[in-house]
Amino acid sequence: MIQFDAVSKRYEGGHDALLQLSFDVPDGEMAFVTGHSGAGKSTLLKLLAVIERPSHGTITVDGQNLAKVRGRGIAKLRRRIGMVFQDHRLLMDRSVFANVELPLTIVGIGRADRARLVRAALDRVGLLHYERQLPATLSTGEQQRVGIARAIVGHPPLLIADEPTGNLDPQLALEIMGLFAEFQTTGTTVLVASHDLRLIKQMKKRVVVLHQGRLVADLAAEEVL
Amino acid sequence: MNVPVETVPMTASRKRTAPTSRFASWREHHGWSAGSSLKRLAQRPFGTLLTVAVMGLALALPLAFYLLLGNVQQLGRALGQDQTINVFLQNDQVAQQAQLLATQLRGRSDVATVTVKSPQQGLDELAKLQGFSGALDALDANPLPYVLVIAPRADLDAPGVARMSADLRDLRSVALVQDSGQWRARMDAMLGVGNRIVLVLAALLALAALLVVGNTVRMDIASRSEEISVLVLVGASGAFVRRPYLYAGIWYGLFSGVLAVLLALAIEFSLAAPITRLNAAYAGKLQLGGLPPWLLVAVPLAAAVLGWLGARLVSAWQLRRAA
Numbered sequence: 001m002i003q004f005d006a007v008s009k010r011y012e013g014g015h016d017a018l019l020q021l022s023f024d025v026p027d028g029e030m031a032f033v034t035g036h037s038g039a040g041k042s043t044l045l046k047l048l049a050v051i052e053r054p055s056h057g058t059i060t061v062d063g064q065n066l067a068k069v070r071g072r073g074i075a076k077l078r079r080r081i082g083m084v085f086q087d088h089r090l091l092m093d094r095s096v097f098a099n100v101e102l103p104l105t106i107v108g109i110g111r112a113d114r115a116r117l118v119r120a121a122l123d124r125v126g127l128l129h130y131e132r133q134l135p136a137t138l139s140t141g142e143q144q145r146v147g148i149a150r151a152i153v154g155h156p157p158l159l160i161a162d163e164p165t166g167n168l169d170p171q172l173a174l175e176i177m178g179l180f181a182e183f184q185t186t187g188t189t190v191l192v193a194s195h196d197l198r199l200i201k202q203m204k205k206r207v208v209v210l211h212q213g214r215l216v217a218d219l220a221a222e223e224v225l
Numbered sequence: 226m227n228v229p230v231e232t233v234p235m236t237a238s239r240k241r242t243a244p245t246s247r248f249a250s251w252r253e254h255h256g257w258s259a260g261s262s263l264k265r266l267a268q269r270p271f272g273t274l275l276t277v278a279v280m281g282l283a284l285a286l287p288l289a290f291y292l293l294l295g296n297v298q299q300l301g302r303a304l305g306q307d308q309t310i311n312v313f314l315q316n317d318q319v320a321q322q323a324q325l326l327a328t329q330l331r332g333r334s335d336v337a338t339v340t341v342k343s344p345q346q347g348l349d350e351l352a353k354l355q356g357f358s359g360a361l362d363a364l365d366a367n368p369l370p371y372v373l374v375i376a377p378r379a380d381l382d383a384p385g386v387a388r389m390s391a392d393l394r395d396l397r398s399v400a401l402v403q404d405s406g407q408w409r410a411r412m413d414a415m416l417g418v419g420n421r422i423v424l425v426l427a428a429l430l431a432l433a434a435l436l437v438v439g440n441t442v443r444m445d446i447a448s449r450s451e452e453i454s455v456l457v458l459v460g461a462s463g464a465f466v467r468r469p470y471l472y473a474g475i476w477y478g479l480f481s482g483v484l485a486v487l488l489a490l491a492i493e494f495s496l497a498a499p500i501t502r503l504n505a506a507y508a509g510k511l512q513l514g515g516l517p518p519w520l521l522v523a524v525p526l527a528a529a530v531l532g533w534l535g536a537r538l539v540s541a542w543q544l545r546r547a548a
Contacts (some may be wrong), residue, residue, distance in 0.1 A: 049458070072462055081462035089455050105257055106461045108250025141429065 001047065002158070002189065007057030009043050009213075016036045017043040019070075021057070021215040025191060025206075027157070032183040032200045035210035041193035044210070045160050048191070049081055052072045061158065064157055080105055082151030084161035087142045090135040096122065096146050097131040103154045121153040122146075123177065141172040148176065152183060159183055161192045163201060177203050200224070254465060260474035265445075267428040273407060276441050276477055280434045281484030284528055286488040287427035292516055294419045296500070301412045309317030309387070312373040312393050313401040323371035326398060327468035329373060335389050338376045346370040370400060415518050431531055434481065438535030446470060455545065463544065470540045471533055478532020489524075491518055 002025040004121045009018040018040045025031050033041045050066055059066045061077070069077050074118040082103075090099050091165065100121055104114045125145040125163035127138075132195055135143050144164060151159055175194070177199060184190045194200060200207055206225055209217035266273040314323055320343065327339045347369040375393075377386050390404040446453070456466050491514040 009252075051458070075457075075462040077460075078458065081460075089458065091452050091455060102456070103459045105253075105449060106456070106459060106465055108247065108253050159462055225260050 001025070001060075001062060002191070003060040004044075005058045005060070006219075007047065008053045009040070009052065010055045016213050018047075018054070018210075021210075021213070023208055023218055025189060027085060027182065027189055028187050029206060030181060030190040030192070031201075031206040031208055032083050033191060033210060034197065034200055035216075036195065036214060037077055039210040040213040041195070042162050042212060043142075045083075045162050045191070045193055046156075048160055048222055049083060050118070062098070077102060079103065079154065080156050080158060082154070082156040082159040084144075084147050084151045084159070084164045084167040085161035088135070088147040089145055089151075090143060091225065092136050094134075095131065096127060096133055096138070099146055100131075100149045100153050102150060107154065117153055118149075121149040124152070125149045131194060140167045141169075144176060145179075146166060148179060148215070152188075152216060155188075157188060159188050159190045160223045161190075161194075163194055165193065165194065165196060170199070173199055174202060196202075227517035231372045237394065243440060254468065258262075258465075258468035259472045262469040265469070266473060266476055266507060272441075273477075273480075276437060278485055280437050280477060280481030280528070281488065283430040283434045283437070284481055284485035284524065285432055285488035285492075286484055287423055288520075288524065289492050290419075290426060291520075292425045292493060292496075294423060295514060296496075297412075297419070298416055300503075301416070310375040310377065310386070310390055310393065310485060311403040312375060313403070314371045314373070314397055314398050315400045316368075316370050316372050319397050320371065322398065323373065326396070327373055330373065330393075333389075333431060334374055335378055335381050335385055337378045340374040342372040384414050386410070395397065402525060433479055433536075434478075434528065435531055435535040438477050438532045439539040441477065442470050442474055442536045443539045443543050445473065446540060467537075467540045467544055469543075471536050474534070474536025475529045476532070478529040478535075479525050481532070482528025485528065486521050486524050488514075490521075 003124055004021050004023050007018055010016050010218075021040075021044070025078045026123065033044055035041055043052060047054055047066070048061065050069055053067070064077070066077070091102075097118055100118045101114050104117055109117070118127060119131070122131055125148050127142060127149065130138060130142065136145055138146065148164070150160075151161075155166070159180065164180075165176050169178065173196065180190050180192060181203060202225055205221050207217070207219045208215065209219070209225055286313075314326070320341075323341050323343075327341050330336055330339045344367045346365050351369075375389075377389060381389070386404065387410065390402050393399055394400045453466055
């Protein structure tokens, strides 16, 4: 369960990215966070991953107050969160396999298990035959799928994605969203920041709408037209 | 995109993804870090070779000096075996008194041998020297006294020899004591200075090696800030991120230590022929040596520790900036 309770974020210089934001995401739910550019979508995800700290309010993940998470605790928390970025954040000098393998290496999983899990994750995103290639040799959509494979390979209970389809054509974007929806069915909580309203409508999931850092709408799946 | 849902039984495999025991995990991390850092060094062979060469040369210099000083010390010891003290007795001392004193001196624990040279033997030795025979013919009587030639024990150090000389000078029957071993005391003192210089040089060059590793690791971290930020985002701890750089420091140190030893052995090899000739000139009395085997192992290990230290000092601060 993710809980935002009266969360505000003010950056240095006085810009308010989030203002008094309160909402919950139950375990196993998939929700979209949407809004115009500068609405606070990315900031919200950064607060969840403890990349940024809130100026006010409390964020709780599985009962753990993120304000109290420090040092090694941050690394441990991030191991439980699969992160997908718009710019993929792949290591270009390492193979697809090595990129996807990273989260497993970090938690100390043995080589044989790593290989099995990496291949399973790559198979899941349809890239098993690309495992030896460098990311630079892949298309943007394929690189994004490598990023998704890396996010899901350790089977984290929470998956967050920041504009994961920003650079993709509509068909590929829909396929990527389909993947996220599929992870949700296996019990993973999925939170996706996207400004693509057409895509969000197609997915028919809960939508949290932000405007200038404030929550302006929280629509259940059935309310999404 | 063909995505077979059944391919990965997520709940089942979630159970299997649990990290193995703490030790296995620790071993896995270290194995990965050591391997990946070695791979990185191999990926830029020119830069790695350059760093290793600079460090290796820096470490080889004190080793070469150590080798040189060790051999000078050995040479001094070998030559010191010929060291004697000539005790010239008063002119009124006769053969019986000279023999009596020689017997007394043989009883000293610091004396190896005492040889009595009569005035006639002394005159005969002088006569053999070119240019002296004519001058000696002009003498009415033999002016030379009895001389006791004393060889100190081989293991007697320079202060011990000096003490013995002082004791001999205090004897009433002795006119003059000629200590041919004084040069040895001076050489010992010079070797002491040399040893200190080697130590200071070794410390300074070790510091230089430390800075070379530190700077190389600093640049490595700076060029990999993107990778570091990704690692941190996917849950790597500070220790995990830092470990490959520490291993890189160890590799740099180890390789440069091996290079330093190889260079020192090359120097030793190049000295072998002249040393053999020198030894032959001293009838095989010289026992000049090379680097002791323990040093051949200790230098690479110490250099590895040095590399680790350099990397550690820099990485903590640099990684914070990069992350």
